Amino acid sequence: MSNYSLLQKQFLANTYINRGITLISGKGVYLYDESGNKYLDLMSNYGVNILGHSHPVLTKSLEKQLEKLVVLHSGFGSDIRAKAAQQLIRKVGKKLTRVYFSNSGAEAIEAAIKFAVLATGKKHFIACKNSFHGKTLGALSATGEEKYRNKFKPLLWQFSHIPFNDISTLGKSITSDTAAFIVEPIQGEGGVYIPDETYLQKVRQVCSQKKVLLILDEIQTGCGRTGMFLASESSNITYDVVCLGKGIAGGMPIGITLISENIAEKITRGANTSTFGGNPLSCSGILTTLQLIDNDLLDHVKKMGKYFIKKLHGLHSNLITDIRGKGLMIGMEVKGKRDEILKLLQKEYILAIPAGENVVRFLPPLIIEKKHIDEAVSKLTKVLKLLSYV
Ligand SMILES: Cc1ncc(COP(=O)(O)O)c(C=O)c1O
Structure with a gap:
């Protein structure tokens, strides 16, 4: 283990696994350690670096903004924040008319939960078993993985967890107290589980019939990861809330909660705010990323x-x-x-x-090419042989 990995082990709170390498720089689909070793990045920091590392256009636009203005509280108007919000609504559109900016995926979910409470006056939520929506306490209440939840129970309000890809249980679980159903279009952290093709359409029907909000967590699946800007696009449905995060700001910390006008009307001033939310630097990352995902x-x-x-x-x-x-x-x-x-x-x-x-999960930068995939699969073959399984 390198000195920095040891130093990190000594001084960081013990909440992360330690991969034992120290990565110093990145270019395209490669990351480099302190000795100059070159690693093929098939994880893009859990889905963040969608455009690879040190993308020249992205770096330039971030540098430009860095020289102008980095942080500006959302109580003051920002040219770049206004444009980022407008472009996001243009891109995702449909029923969604307003944007709330925060700094992480979990915060985007926290905001979604609070907005759903404000819009409905209800506090019962339905989420899926094996789901992942983040680890702050509200998001963790939605997350359906017991290994993350156990030590922190009781968690928030009433969250029921039902099997993913199960419409009849969804219908049966909705009560007159239910505010919303929150779901990932594909479960990522839980193990890359893809539901039936018509799942989200049926979810939409049930939520509309029973008058509960539909919150889509596209934090991992969004931003081009599945070959569409949003994974839910193929279902051609409307949503009440969509959460984005990960790579949407070109690597800058970001959480985005997009909401419909019905919900926006019920949100009161001060109900949810964030000092760094919507900072111009992250917003310039959003604008450039939206342009580059063509x-x-x-x-x-x-x-x-x-x-x-x-x-x-x-x-x-x-x-x-x-x-x-x-x-x-x-x-x-x-x-x-x-x-x-x-x-x-x-x-x-x-x-x-x-x-x-x-x-084993692969979330490579979206700019990966065949030659990199060939390289990865040939190394994987070697590894499986070493384990005597090929
Ligand atoms: C689907 C989903 N939702 C929420 C989150 C939480 O995001 P963050 O780690 O930025 O808080 C993640 C993170 O992996 C995620 O995959």
């Missing part, structure tokens, strides 16, 4: 995702039990040994991340 990039994501999944299917290892994904959100489920695979891949200079209990 149709060509989305087509590229679809092609590369299909190619990656095809190559993984070609591995024929009896250790692999399933391969699933959409665009460049890919999970390889294995029988045990998941953490060994991740460690050995890292030794081969390939960085991937875990999901669920037994899934």
